[in-house]
Amino acid sequence: MEFIAILLSVVLVNNLVFQGFLGICPFLGVSRKVDMAFGMGCAVTFVITMAGAITWIIMHLILHPIAGNMFGDKLALNFLQYVAFIMVIASMVQLVEMYLKKFFPPLYTSLGVFLPLITTNCAILGACLYIYMKPETQSFLNALTYAFGGGIGFMIAIVIMAGIREHLLFSDVPKPFRGAGITLLVAGILALAFTGFTGIGK
């Protein structure tokens, strides 16, 4: 039951893109076509889940015990948190990149420059930091659920957006608003719709 609550909360109610403003750059950049958006969503979900698990291990099983033994204060080494997290994420992305290049070359080429940029997808770092801050995700399985849900939430957001943008191609948008302007306005309306989910899971 707890898992379902965490999953619903992070996928719908506190969606990382619409409520947390995380991962906006790929959300706007890779949402032109549905299949590309889906591929991006899968890659991000994978990286976010792995990074969530590894950063949990780093904080709870490495930094806290070492700091506790050396300084008597388990939070003493927390200043290394950001550097450690971003290094984990960067290596995970490298892994995904090599995997896609070998087994899914078409997807690899179509994602192009956006693939290494998953490193700078703030949804991933954001989710890892939130997992560390939130009281309900202190156990390993809850943390894993939250990370996975964060990825799914991102995927849902970017696929919906891509679906709408495929149709936007055929509409007559005022010239200055073409491209980013109209995309942001659509995102605003989508965010408004997601606000309607507030209330689920409580």
Added chain:
Amino acid sequence: MAAETGNLEQFKTGILDNNPVLVQLLGMCPALAVTNSVENALVMGGAATFVVVMSNLITSLLRNLIKPHVRILIFTLTIATFVTIADLFLKAYLFKVSQAIGAFIPLIIVNCMIICRAEVVAIKNGVGKSLADAFGIGIGFTLSLLTLGIIREILGSGTFLNYQVLPKTVWDTHAWIIMILPPGAFLTLGVVVGVVNYMRERGKVGA
């Protein structure tokens, strides 16, 4: 971007033609997340400027030593370090503000604007030009955050830097709550980007 542009040009282009948020659409996450008040926008802009300056400085100093395929790793390492320093500094000297936007400071690490400047400018250019570029981009970023912050704070809370500017009685009952909520951020940024595009188009035709 021509290689022979001067430092002043490089500085100005970051503020206007290459404005990271409004034109290049980089660094959007903080632009949306912390701009519900002017104060938050200012501090976020300042912190990001510090980080982009330091990261451009280090990258440009080490540009001849960095191997191409480890460069992303080195960029993120540098950025993460200076973000941590900025974070500690805010906690030590601007405790109140750091409590308000503390969770967004680490996200400067993944602000693609900063890594983009390292990749596009700092790794190919000398220290002077890289610094000029960093200051330009930083100020351009701060200004766009400020624009969004002003619009959203005035419309959403009826205040400017926490001073009531719109009649409080009206705003207590009829506030545009939506402006401080996430959807308001997207809508405001969408409109501002549209307006900026319109003005740039007109500028080009006029000239």
Added chain:
Amino acid sequence: MKKFIDESWLVLTMGIAFAALLAGAQTTWQGKIRENQAKALNLAVAEVVPAMDAEQERETLDIDGNTVFKCRAADGSLAGWAVQASGGGFIDKINVVVGISPDGSEIIGVKVVSHLETPGLGNKIERVEGNPFPYQFDGKSTATPFALTKQTPATDSEIQAITGATYSSQYTMDIVNDVLTRIVPQLPKE
């Protein structure tokens, strides 16, 4: 091996240099950061137990994992208890200090020390002038947990939610209720 060193020496050197830099920054500013946090906490405690005298020694207890301060008035009598508590908020934890009367029967005040709720909405849980929400707890009995309502409260155990920020209100109230049901019965008798 040589290739490996060739490729990675810069990353390794930079890693070590930056770690040293960070450790330096941390040790330089740590005292100041701790001081800030302690100051914020002291101010909060003084606000929720106003009868407390800063000169008197303050005893710190640990009840069921929560830090509880036993605050004394100027004449040495018990002025009240300040219970530190926290719970999940919209984004980050909400940290609260709850002031309880000496006999444990009444809430003196509720103060949010730190939170990351939405500015303009959720931040109305802060105990500052113009935000009626946190003051609703003052003087209420600790016997019954509170319930949230969107109308004007009909009974003493109802708390009116902040318009547009029902969740932030709920989260804050949950923390207070947790203190009432879990900590207050365990307060030592004087």
